[in-house]
Amino acid sequence: MATLGERIKQIRKEQGLTLQALAGDELSKGMLSLIENNKANPSMESLSYIAERLGIERNELLQEMPTAELRALLDEIEEKRRNVSGTSEEMVAGYEEIADRIHPYVEKLPFRYESARLLEIYSRCCYNSKRYDWKPAFDRAEAIYEQLHLINSVADLHMFRALMKLSERRYEEALETLQASRKMFEEQAGVLDPLKKLDFDYYESILYSATGDKVNARRLMEEAITYSKKHQIFYQINALYRLAGFEALLAGDLERKNYYIGKLRLFAEFSEDEEITAYANAIEIHYFNSFTHEYEKADQLLEENRKQMGMDDYYYLEKGKALYGMKHYAEALDCFKQHRMNPFMPHPYDLSMHYEKEAYMALIYEQLGDHEQAKIYAQQAKELIEPMPDLPYKQFILDTYRKIFGKAD
Structure with a gap:
C-alpha cells in the first residue's frame, strides 16, 4: 500500500511535474523531497497546497487507498467473482483466491461505495471458503451502504444473512429472517424496487419449499413469474423457470413441467445462453433417470450435453444412475465414487x-x-x-x- 509521500510522488510524476514545479512559491524543493520520501510529515495547510497544485482533492491524498487504485481493484475482483465456477473444489479455490487478494486491504479501505462492495464480496468469499472471519467485513459493508442510502445493497446483505442460515440447514430461521427483512424494507420504502421484489420472491419461495410449505412456495414462484411477464423484467426469469420446472417434476405434473422447460428453452434461445439450455436438459435427464427410469435416454442426453453442462458433481451422479439402470455396475460404481x-x-x-x-x-x-x-x-x-x-x-x-x-x- 502506497504511503502519503509515495502517492504525492507518483501523481507528480504522472503529471510530468518536477519537484520545483510542484513546490512552487510556498514549499521548498528540499521540504517536498523529504515529504515524498516519508522523512517529513506535511501540515494540513501544506497538504492542501500540494493537492491544489496537483489539481485533486486533499482527501484523495489522505486516503490510504487512492480512488483509481480502489476502482482498479474492484474491477479485478468483480471479474474474478464472475469466473468462479466448476466443481465444488474449484469454487472454493476461487473464493479463497478472492479472499486472499482482498485481505491485505481490508483494514485500510476508505469510506466509499467501492470499499463497501469489496467488503461485501470479501465477507461472502470468507464465509464460503472458511478462510478468514467474515463478520467484521460484512458489518462494515452494511454500515457503509446504509450511510450512503444504498437500500438495494443493504437488502442484498440481508438476503445473504438469511441464506447463511439456509446453508446451515436452519430452514425455519432462514425463512423468518428473510420475511422480517422484507417487511422492514417494504415499510421503509413503501414499494420495493422491482428487482429486489423478484429477489425476495425467489428466495422466499425457495425457503418455503425448504420448510415443506409447497403451497406458498408455488404461489410465490408463480406470482414472481407473472410479475416478470407483466412488467417485461427478465431478471431472475431463468432461475424462476428452472425452479418451476423442477417443482412441477416433483409434484408429478408433467404438463406443467414440460411447459416450464419449454419456456426455459425459449429464453435460452432468446438470450443465446447455452448454459440455460443445459439446465433445461439437466431437468429432463433427472426425470428420465429418477422418475421414468429411461436410462438409455438419460445417458444419451447426458453425453450430448456434457460439454455445455460443465457440472461434474451433477454429471457423475446422473451418469452413475444411468449406467446402473443399463446394468453396467462396475462403471456405475466408478462414477459414484467420483461424485462429491x-x-x-x-x-x-x-x-x-x-x-x-x-x-x-x-x-x-x-x-x-x-x-x-x-x-x-x-x-x-x-x-x-x-x-x-x-x-x-x-x-x-x-x-x-x-x-x-x-x-x-
Missing part, C-alpha cells in the same frame, strides 16, 4: 436428490455380491434421508434399505 457433494447446495430437495447415490451404491454392491458393503451404504442412505421431507427420493432410499436388509445375512 457440492457444499453450496443446502436445500432439502438438492440434498435428497444427491443422497440417492448411497442407495444406488448399495444396490450395485448387492448385484456384485458384496452384501456387507451393500448394508453399509443402505444404512448411510437411510440415516441421511430420514430428516428430509417426503419426496420420491426418500421413498426410493427407504425401499432400497428394506430390500437390502430384508435379505438373509
